[in-house]
Amino acid sequence: MTQPLLSIEDFSARFEKKTVVEQLNLHINSGERLALVGESGSGKTVTALSILKLVEAAELGGRIIFRGEDLLQKSAREIQRVRGADIAMIFQEPMTALNPLFTIGEQIVETLIAHQALTRAQAKQKALELLTRTGIRQPEKNINSYPHQLSGGQRQRAMIAMALSCKPKLLIADEPTTALDLTIRARIVKLLIDIQEEEVRENGEHAMAILLITHDLNLVRKFAHRVAVMERGRLVETGETKAIFEQPAHPYTLKLINSVPVRNVLPVAGDAKTLLEARQIRVEYPLPRKGWRGLFHAQTFTALHGVDITLREGETVGIVGESGSGKSTLAQAVLNLIKVKSGDIEIAGAPLYSLSARLQREVRARLQVVFQDPFGSLSPRQTIRQIVGEGLELHFPELTPEQRYERMVQVLSEVGLSAQVLDSYPHEFSGGQRQRIAIARAFVLSPQVVVLDEPTSALDVSIQKQVLELLVSLQKKFGMSYLLISHDLTVIQALAHRVYVLKDGEIIESGDTEQVIQAPRHPYTKSLVQASL
Numbered sequence: 001m002t003q004p005l006l007s008i009e010d011f012s013a014r015f016e017k018k019t020v021v022e023q024l025n026l027h028i029n030s031g032e033r034l035a036l037v038g039e040s041g042s043g044k045t046v047t048a049l050s051i052l053k054l055v056e057a058a059e060l061g062g063r064i065i066f067r068g069e070d071l072l073q074k075s076a077r078e079i080q081r082v083r084g085a086d087i088a089m090i091f092q093e094p095m096t097a098l099n100p101l102f103t104i105g106e107q108i109v110e111t112l113i114a115h116q117a118l119t120r121a122q123a124k125q126k127a128l129e130l131l132t133r134t135g136i137r138q139p140e141k142n143i144n145s146y147p148h149q150l151s152g153g154q155r156q157r158a159m160i161a162m163a164l165s166c167k168p169k170l171l172i173a174d175e176p177t178t179a180l181d182l183t184i185r186a187r188i189v190k191l192l193i194d195i196q197e198e199e200v201r202e203n204g205e206h207a208m209a210i211l212l213i214t215h216d217l218n219l220v221r222k223f224a225h226r227v228a229v230m231e232r233g234r235l236v237e238t239g240e241t242k243a244i245f246e247q248p249a250h251p252y253t254l255k256l257i258n259s260v261p262v263r264n265v266l267p268v269a270g271d272a273k274t275l276l277e278a279r280q281i282r283v284e285y286p287l288p289r290k291g292w293r294g295l296f297h298a299q300t301f302t303a304l305h306g307v308d309i310t311l312r313e314g315e316t317v318g319i320v321g322e323s324g325s326g327k328s329t330l331a332q333a334v335l336n337l338i339k340v341k342s343g344d345i346e347i348a349g350a351p352l353y354s355l356s357a358r359l360q361r362e363v364r365a366r367l368q369v370v371f372q373d374p375f376g377s378l379s380p381r382q383t384i385r386q387i388v389g390e391g392l393e394l395h396f397p398e399l400t401p402e403q404r405y406e407r408m409v410q411v412l413s414e415v416g417l418s419a420q421v422l423d424s425y426p427h428e429f430s431g432g433q434r435q436r437i438a439i440a441r442a443f444v445l446s447p448q449v450v451v452l453d454e455p456t457s458a459l460d461v462s463i464q465k466q467v468l469e470l471l472v473s474l475q476k477k478f479g480m481s482y483l484l485i486s487h488d489l490t491v492i493q494a495l496a497h498r499v500y501v502l503k504d505g506e507i508i509e510s511g512d513t514e515q516v517i518q519a520p521r522h523p524y525t526k527s528l529v530q531a532s533l
Contacts, residue, residue: 005030005067005209006051006170011062013046013055015501020046021233024062028212030169031200031207035224035241037256039460040431043233048172048213052087053079067169085115088163092175094155098147104131104158105143115166134191152323152421155185157191164195167208171196174213179486181322182531190225208420215460217256218532221245229253231271258462260466261494266476268315270499273348275481276334276449278313282345283329283505303329304505306343311449312514316475318496318513320489320528326505327485331451334483335369336360349446365395368442371453374434378426384437385422388412391445395500415470415475432463436470438472443474452484455492468494493517501525 004027013021014082021043028034036044049055051071055061064071066087071079083089091097101108105127112123124143131139134157147155156176163171174191177185192210199207212223220227221241228238229252237250248254283304304326311317319327334345336352345352347363355363368391371377378387385408392404399407409419415436426434435455442450452471456464472495473484486492492499492513499516501509501524509522520526 002029002205004028004065004066005032005212007063007065008047008051009063010530011047011050011064012060013043013050014059014061014275015057019233020058021050024230024233024235026228026235026238028209028211030205030209030288031196033196033210033223033225033478035212035214035220035227036230037217037220037227038230038438039256039462041232042230044213044230045174047230048174048211049091051170051172052083052089054089054351059294073229074465084111084163084168085166086168087170087172088166088168089172090159090163090176091154091176092178094152094159095147096151097159098155100147101292103144103146104150104155104162105378107425108158108162111162111165126165127161127446129167131158134158134161135187136161136162152180153188154318156180156184156188160195163257169208170193171172171204171208171210172213173210175215176212177216177219178214182489183322184528185219186531189219193223207411215256217245217259217461229256232294255462259465261465261490263471263494264469265316265495265497266314268312270352272312272314274310275348275379276309276483277346278307278309278330278334279344279346280306280308281333281345282306282331282341283326283338284341302505304333304340307502309500309507311481311483313448313481314475314483315498316484316496318484318486318492318497319502320486320492321502322528324504325502327487327502328453329505330502331369331453331485335451350469352365361395365391366448367451368445368447368449369451369453370435370438370455372441374438374460375426375458377438378434380426383423383425384412387426387437388422388441388444391441408440411440414443414474415440418525428461431459432466435459435467439470439474443480444480446478447480449481452486453489455484455485456490464491471495487516489528507509 006028008024008026011021011024012019024047029496038044046055060072090245105124108127108130109120112118118126120533128139128143131143136142136154136157150158177188181189190231191437196208196210214220224241227241228243229250230234231252237253244253248257281304283293284300284302286300307330309317317414318332321327333340350363363458391405392407394401412419412421417436456467459467468491483494484496496513498511499513500507509516509525516525517529522531
């Protein structure tokens, strides 16, 4: 019987007194695509990093056998020879994994020279071939680009090119598509599958294997031959992908599979008032030009081209589109955080841009926002009492301390948290709990309109479902309206009554959410729907 390419035997990882991986046994064969699945904190990333001994300050036990040798017993010099050459890794965020001081071409060339003893000219030619193979546009030009000059999808393709440069036997992909738009995500997944299947055709039983680390079950269903499910550091289930999805044996696996958001929204009343109306919103950004001529011939980039949207009482309107489509710019315009070139926005009949400073402050109490990142949107120096109570002090100074306390306790209870959290700090909570705190901060002012800017994209699938259910229940109870910004059609479908599709700063399609998703008219909308399936 053929030996596995990689065999993890009785593996454990401990940080001081906390065990994050316990007695893990797992293997992957040559030419196989294995998905290691679990929520944040399940131990999947620690396991992946431990294969290449990239985990610091951890006590590792057991064995990780690669081609007959225990990687955990190798010295720093020995494991360095394995990294990149025999085992390569694609990280979740290419912007932090790539060196910002070197062009992507230089970084691929250095990898080739270090592991394949090529001349610089040979390595550059090979780098060009790799960039072409991974589908980067204009490889001759972009080989000289720095990471910040590339889009997210191009940076991830550059990472893949670098990982493939030395023809590794095992490719570890740690959440390789999490930060990407749906259509780019679909292209990256197809690229990885095509590369691996090409390896199988060329090398047969010695083909490269791929270990995918993810919590995205839709991706797993499309990508993996086998699935291994981890919960709190333990392997709870493993098997063929089809069997796992059709007949999950463990309750945790079933919980993950059932974490797909479900549509459960009340219809909007026929006589519902319009709370927010944006008319012909145009936003332009100046583009820097070199030399003194730029002072007199400044160029601009138009982020929004005369956008019109409406939002009624008790309604959720989705704004969907890829990065660069203008979604976040529209949200900032609605919140009056950027200057618009032309157009106007009315909040409950009041023209936002022409209000006095005092009246704008009153409007801000009725217009709140929940940001994408629950880790970055809460001040680490403030307690939950300060975070949630700050808006009450600013907008309702007439309230007594006792009344503010009662209001904070009430809103925390609405989002599923107790008064005991008030004197704690954000770092003491999980991602899902932090997002609940961010929602409480917005809702404590009893707003009429809440802008939800990718409110669940940074959360695990099961936590995402909980937060969406919370938002729906709060809307049903208090009748507020949501402007939902997202690139995830699954979230849009679960929450939105109507949807606007943005592309290059223009609305190309709009209508009832179910109708737009089930029968899209525009080719761009069709590509978004297809990528989400």
